[in-house]
Each structure stands twice: as structure tokens, then as C-alpha cells.
Amino acid sequence: MLHKVGHLSDIPEDDALTIDIExxxxxxxxAAGKVFAVKNICPHKRAPLARGTVxxxxxxxxxxxxxxxxxxNQVLKCPWHGWEFDLETGKCLFGVSxxxxxxYEVSIRDDEIYVDV
Structure with a gap:
């Protein structure tokens, strides 16, 4: 189900918007002109990934x-222990785990951001 989460201007480049859907x-x-949506919890120690860096x-x-x-601009680095994840696939990089x-799939319509949950 698609959920409108905001406008493109709501998210500064190389930053994150944190939301709760259902x-x-x-x-x-x-990042790099694209929008990505991920679960805001690192699987390692449950850190808030939106506080990490792209x-x-x-x-x-x-x-x-x-x-x-x-x-x-394709790697999300966890703010607590530095685990790195591919923003496109969610895969943890380099065999750490x-x-x-x-x-989550993201679509943009009239500069509005929609996340499919």
C-alpha cells in the first residue's frame, strides 16, 4: 500500500526523514538525486539508521x-558500529554478516514521495 510521506524538499540532500508507517x-x-526508504533499525544492535551517513x-x-x-552515495553507514548497507538492496556489505x-519501494509523483509498505 502506498503512503505519502512528504515532499522532495522535506529531505535535505544526504540527510534523512524519519517516519512511522503502520x-x-x-x-x-x-542521495545523488534518488530517494531510498529503509527500516530505521540496524539488525546488529538496533541503532536508528536514519542517524547514519550516506x-x-x-x-x-x-x-x-x-x-x-x-x-x-549508495552506502548507508550505521551510526553506532559502522556497519555498511547497500541502499538499493539492503544487503550488508563485505561479509560482515x-x-x-x-x-521499501519509493515512487515520486509531482515531487511528492510515496513509500510502498
């Missing part, structure tokens, strides 16, 4: 032991 805590993020991360290269920065965060 008892579900949700963080809505705007950034990139270090990625392994084809050379053993070498890394390069990538995924700019098989955990993932719940993601």
Missing part, C-alpha cells in the same frame, strides 16, 4: 590487498 519505523534518504565505501580491486573508493535491512 507501526514501522522508516528512514527516507535522498556515503561510499572502499571496494576490493582485482589486485589482492588493494582497494578503491566506490559506491558514492548475512544480515540485511528491509528496503
Amino acid at each position: 507501526g514501522r519505523p522508516i528512514g527516507v534518504f535522498k 556515503q561510499g565505501t572502499m571496494l576490493p580491486t582485482s589486485c589482492a590487498g588493494q582497494y578503491q573508493y566506490g559506491m558514492e 548475512n544480515s540485511r535491512i528491509k528496503t
